[in-house]
Amino acid sequence: MPMIRGIERKCLEMIKQSAKDMHPREFLALLSTGNRKDVISELVLIPRMMYGKRQATFNIYMVPFDRRIVGTVHSHPSGIPKPSEGDMHTFMKYGKVHIIIGYPYEDDSWRAYDYNGKEIDMEVIE
Numbered sequence: 048m049p050m051i052r053g054i055e056r057k058c059l060e061m062i063k064q065s066a067k068d069m070h071p072r073e074f075l076a077l078l079s080t081g082n083r084k085d086v087i088s089e090l091v092l093i094p095r096m097m098y099g100k101r102q103a104t105f106n107i108y109m110v111p112f113d114r115r116i117v118g119t120v121h122s123h124p125s126g127i128p129k130p131s132e133g134d135m136h137t138f139m140k141y142g143k144v145h146i147i148i149g150y151p152y153e154d155d156s157w158r159a160y161d162y163n164g165k166e167i168d169m170e171v172i173e
């Protein structure tokens with residue numbers, strides 16, 4: 048699988064808006080490259096039934112098999128975009144790029160991580 052070098056601006060805007068809409072609850076979706084190979088360009092919303100009760104974790108066995116889906120995005124209403132222990136478990140099990148966006152959900156309040164929870168550079172493609 049090719050490396051993911053960035054995320055489309057319109058996709059990032061959708062993440063910011065969705066996180067704001069869900070606040071103070073967590074927003075969670077899957078990241079897809081759509082028709083592009085190495086750029087995240089689409090969000091895949093997952094049904095509510097897949098959510099955990101207390102936080103926005105989900106059942107990975109219910110994720111449709113689709114090789115364009117490369118990871119997850121979720122929000123931290125607390126404002127700190129660092130992976131929790133629960134996040135780390137999800138990261139290691141599923142996907143290779145994970146975005147966390149913290150309140151107030153602006154351009155400087157998100158980070159991208161690899162499956163190990165190591166922060167990675169993600170270019171915003173205008």
Ligand SMILES: [Zn+2]
Nearest residue numbers: 123130131134
């Ligand atoms: Zn989290």
